[in-house]
Amino acid sequence: MKRGKASRMMVRIWAVLFSVIWLFPVYWMVLTALKPSQSVLESSPTFITAHPSLYHFREAVASQSLMVYLRNSLIVTVAVVAVSVVVSFLACAALTLYRFRGRRFIMVLVMAVQMVPGAAMMIPQFVVFNRFGMLNTYVGLILAYMAMILPFSIWNLRGFFLGMPREVFESARVEGANEWQLMWRITFPLAAPGIVSTCVFAFIHSWNEYMMAYTFMKDQSKYTLPVWLASFSTPSGIDVGAQMAASVLFALPVVVFFMLVRSRIGGGDVSGAIK
Structure with missing residues (x-):
């Protein structure tokens, strides 16, 4: 004892x-x-x-570029979170709830894409976006983020789908539910914890990403907040106090977002679903 x-x-x-x-x-x-x-x-x-x-906080907030960069970050982050949740949810539903040829190959391909470092994807992405006129656009930056976020989101959400009891879907079909009703009235609520964790991952990644935002956006008015943080480092020196204050302000939305959704993160509650 x-x-x-x-x-x-x-x-x-x-x-x-x-x-x-x-x-x-x-x-x-x-x-x-x-x-x-x-x-x-x-x-x-x-x-x-x-x-x-609070002098350093006032100095950071007084930056004329803050609201512009905040707007850019919100546009990109909200779009990435929304699209990644919808696409990963539909992809996991197709890959786990239905049987078709090539299903396993697609999952292996998703895993292979996930193993590619993000830095290695930047050069081909830059070439493709430049050819199609998507550099310096929100759409190009959102697609670049999605290429890194979707593979992990699909694999993360797949575990929740595999844990769903198949009896639930069989009972719903017996009651006359069609495939879309199964998707939104049964599958979506059961996968809610996985969807929330996917949202958290997509939010944190797109909110914090610096390299692609700095590389793909040529116009300073389209930079995101991580690039704004780097602006406190100049050739003449670093304004350490203002940069730390800006970092605190930059981290607050992530903390608030996580606190709002943390109660929904965890294993899905399917104990009473069959009944």
Whole structure:
């Protein structure tokens, strides 16, 4: 008994230690954003500021480009989340609920695409988008993000579809439900946790992506927020305080979005579905 209590205590200690290590960079980012300008670049670090200031936040918000970049990020992110959920849901429904030739080959192909690094896809994507006049457009950037997000979204959602009891669909067909009714009245509610986790992944990836947004968008008025964060680093130096404040503001939508949907993330509740 004592040995079991000691093991649980060690697990808790390691969990607390891991949490502290993981949270320290976030704490340091917020602390730096709240420090007065003269304290940001001190040679001896201070872990608590006696005189917190919102000067850096006002400096970051006062940027004339903030609202433009925020609008661009929202347009791209909302479109990517919406399209990825619809496409991955329909793809998983077709690949798991129905049997047809080539089904396994398509899943293997999806996995192969997922294994390709995003950086390796940028050059061919750039060439294709340039040929079709899709550079410096929201559509081109959204398609580039979708190429990286969809493979993972499909594989992530596939597990939820495989866990659905087939008796539910058989009972619905006996009751006279057609395929679209099966899809939206039965399959969609049962797959809701997987859909939410897909939304979270698509949101975080498209919200945080920098390289493609900087490469495919030539017009500065179409840059996204990650590019705005990089604008605080100039050849003359880095405005560390303003950059940390901007990073805090940049991370807030992700945290808020996750807190809103976290109760829906987890295994699907299908225990009473058959009844």
